[in-house]
Amino acid sequence: MRKYIIKRLLISVVILFFVAFIIYALMRCLPTSYVENMARQKSMQPGSKSFEEWMEQLTAAYNMDKGIILGFFGWMGNILKGNFGDSWRWTVPVVEKFHDTVWLSFVMGAISFALEILIAIPLGIVAATKQYSKADYTISVIALAGISLPTFFFASLLKLVFSVKLGWFDLYGLVGRSYDQLDFMGQLLDKAHHLVLPIITLVVVSMGSLMRYTRTNMLEVLNADYIRTARAKGLPEKKVIYHHAFRNTLIPLVTIIGGSLPGLFSGALITETLYSIPGIGFTSYESMVAGDIPFSMFYLVFSAILTLLGNLLADILYAVVDPRVRIA
């Protein structure tokens, strides 16, 4: 087991190296609009150096005067020393901005993930146990609709109904107008109030696939021989489903849920952007559109690490949960 994990970790590091290189190369191929803008602004100031000189100085400061490969190793050297650089868009160290935003995203992601599990798994089981019934069709269609629903359209509909027509929520933002006058509890409630629509959006859009996954796996288990045996020896249906079948369905479920845990930190790029929630997703969207290379690089590599971690976690969990699986 330990050997397997170490091997996987080593492979992951190699993959990460290449992913980081590809991302870095991509970022470097972009028109360096931010540096140019900054050089232009600085050269406009009275008594300043010329645009060319500023450009030279800035590209040197940001390690952009070297070739892509040398620049990449320079960047990696800094990263290994724990120096992630300063964000251009936010003019603070990348790590600081990351620290400011990631927990909001995590809380939002965790709440919606918990809701998703609580809704999707029971519904998926109901659909599987009553296959081809009306309930099954309804749940399947809802799940498919959730998968097919474009996030931005659903968010716009929610805004129209709940923000504009009913006036229950604000259209954008995390805090209300009177946030600064509230006491601690009030501030917390204000934030929670503003997170309701984004969380609903996230849950509805993402629960479909978990629901279908649960249903498919439950169906597979229900067709297994040991379920037939359980029924044949006269066990009550409830016990068959919730004791024998459900436990076996849990194996792939735990695997997939464990695998998506690291992803909670990567934030919801689209949803956060739609509601202007200043989490890691929205912040990096702004950075990416503004051409902020240090922050975008950090975010992209961070997401890549989370993906790798998720895969690794899923594989390990699979072996831990299912005693039949032995990994070499």
Next chain:
Amino acid sequence: MKKENTAPSENNKTTYSLNDDRRVKVLSPGALVAKRFFRNRLAVTGLVVLIAMFAFAFIGGMVSPYKQDQKFYRVDQQSKAYAGVVRNEEWRYTVADKDKFTGIVQAQAFLAITKNETAFSYDGVDYQLQKLADDFYAVHTGGQLIGIASKELVNSSTSNDKLSFEFTYDALLAKAQKGDSFVSEGKTYTVDEDGVVYDGTGAEVAYVSEYVVRAVMGDVFLTRRFKNELIDTLEAGRTDFVFTDDDGATAEYVLTYNAGTKSWDVMKETDTTVFDTYASPTKAHWLGTDRNGMDMLTRLMYGGRVSLIIGFIVVFIESLIGVIMGGISGYFGGWVDNLIMRIVDIFYCIPSMPVIIILGAAMDAANVESSLRMLYLMLILGFFGWAGVARLVRGQILSLREQEFMTATEACGISVRRRIFKHLIPNVIPQLIVTMTMGLGTTIILEATLSFLGLGVRFPFASWGNIINDVNNVFVLTHYWNIWIPAGVLLLMTVLAFNIVGDGLRDAFDPKMKR
């Protein structure tokens, strides 16, 4: 594949003997799949929706009487600021000698007038005030007339040019003293009770008035007749009047009093041709028009075409790369497999959405032309999406490779190429078709999301995503549901239909399924 026994019909009974093979109706595997698929009502509904959507997008665009970027106009009554009127209650100074009657001297003169003094001095110079009429003073110094202060003004009737000081002075004097005629700069003029000044031939040259009327635009000359009409309206307390100018053009003018500046603003109501933006649904435009004054329904049709075409091309690119890479990897195994799978791992690991957003922003910065941008978008989406297909194909081929029929092909000495393309790939195709169908839905959503963020398909091309993009304008979100809801519903229906059909196909391809 298995054969299906069908009940022998009446004719068959007589023609064939009982154990004749022809009594057994043989269905090809494809026909079996089709049969199973069409028995699934939900999937058929999805298929019908898809066909309708294709008809809407591809035939609809041809049937529609409008082009996708045809703009519509409407005539709108627009109020344009035309002139401003101030009733003069301040002293106005007309300067004869710029160096002597300076602003500060004007202020001193004003003080002297309010104190009813006839002389004042400033900075060691003495000035004399000569009262010529109620609101009309002349300022002298050292016997020289340096300027006048009056509440009435003299305006030229023929142009916007300023009148000379001598003429102004003489005209004001003549009006104040009720003198019928006066001589100024060698010409003789007459002035009537209304303050209109005529020259020797009886033509109107100027007028004296306490109203100041200015045109908002510098190049507009307000005729005397217009000003008269305006001031009559003002004095009668009405707020609008209709005026026909010398060229015969009639327009309506509306007066509004502006308390802040104590002036009247004259707005001219003119007919202006504007883009027919955000029109409500009518017979001509079933879904109204969008922000550029283009027919919404036509935009939706062309948008659907773009969305569907992009979906198909992207999925084609993905599958092409995926099948080749996955096929090679699965069939050859060993270090080739290892290498390709690591590449797949890398592509799996790249966060594609952020990368695509960055590339979209880069295309923005580089001002890539709209149609080229669409092409790049498809290539990018395809390039970042093939890893999943490759993994699927490899997995399938790995398990198929070990099966007996592959051993049989090897035993028969069939060439490698033929083995891969004739025996392995066809067996992967069912899974592949299901993935591709579902992938179409995902790709369409992805493209729409990018277009919604303004990083995908660009104007003048329509796509369902960039049509909905208009809701970023809160006014559209709240008031013009006809702009964005139809596009969203079409998008949802198309993607849902692709997913349902994909689901149905999966069930139909799976022979273990009960139905």
